[in-house]
Amino acid sequence: MLLSILNKSMQGDQIHAFTQKHKITAFMKKLELWIISLKKNNFDIFPTFKITCLADEIEESKVLINNRLTSLWKQFSLYFKDLDMSKYEWIRNPFVVEKYYYFGLTTAEQEMIIDLSSDSTLKQMFRDENNIVTLWLRVKNDFPTLTNKALEILLPFVTSYLCETVTVQ
Numbered sequence: 001m002l003l004s005i006l007n008k009s010m011q012g013d014q015i016h017a018f019t020q021k022h023k024i025t026a027f028m029k030k031l032e033l034w035i036i037s038l039k040k041n042n043f044d045i046f047p048t049f050k051i052t053c054l055a056d057e058i059e060e061s062k063v064l065i066n067n068r069l070t071s072l073w074k075q076f077s078l079y080f081k082d083l084d085m086s087k088y089e090w091i092r093n094p095f096v097v098e099k100y101y102y103f104g105l106t107t108a109e110q111e112m113i114i115d116l117s118s119d120s121t122l123k124q125m126f127r128d129e130n131n132i133v134t135l136w137l138r139v140k141n142d143f144p145t146l147t148n149k150a151l152e153i154l155l156p157f158v159t160s161y162l163c164e165t166v167t168v169q
Contacts, residue, residue: 002027016133016154017085018092024080031073038066091150092132095123112143 006027010020034045043049046065053061087104090097095117097103105113116122116139126135133154140147 017088018132018154021085024076028073028076028080031069031076035066035069035073038062038069088153091136091153093126094135095126109146109149112146116143116146 006023010023037043037045041062049061049065050058085092087102090103090105090113094113097113097117122135122139125138126132129135133151136147136150136154
């Protein structure tokens with residue numbers, strides 16, 4: 001159930017690598033919280049646990065649940081070990097970037113970021129819409145190299161969300 005909720009939250013409009021990173025990080029922190037809570041006999045996350053378990057089964061069930069949560073946390077840690085998105089801050093908001101060299105961009109790309117971030121009209125549009133995907137799509141013609149790099153990071157995997165939500169007429 002918990003994985004289904006996480007999965008569903010990572011699909012839809014306006015979902016990109018930054019929002020997915022936040023959701024994965026939050027889920028891993030929740031796993032840690034649930035493990036600690038379980039050890040303290042706090043079963044809030046499992047509302048039916050005490051109702052369905054017999055008194056003599058609680059400890060054994062706690063061990064099983066703890067093992068499963070710990071295993072899940074380890075798997076997530078393995079698959080999502082590098083969630084540091086700071087090197088892509090220029091993508092999330094190119095208007096607040098000051099240290100362009102930190103991001104591993106070429107000098108020409110750094111100059112493009114300077115041009116883009118100096119455009120007050122784009123800055124205002126970004127502020128009004130607050131949508132990074134839309135911003136990069138708007139500047140695709142003026143900054144194709146940066147846009148391609150940004151979209152590769154923002155939209156790293158194909159999702160079936162649009163296929164599942166579009167109705168054929």
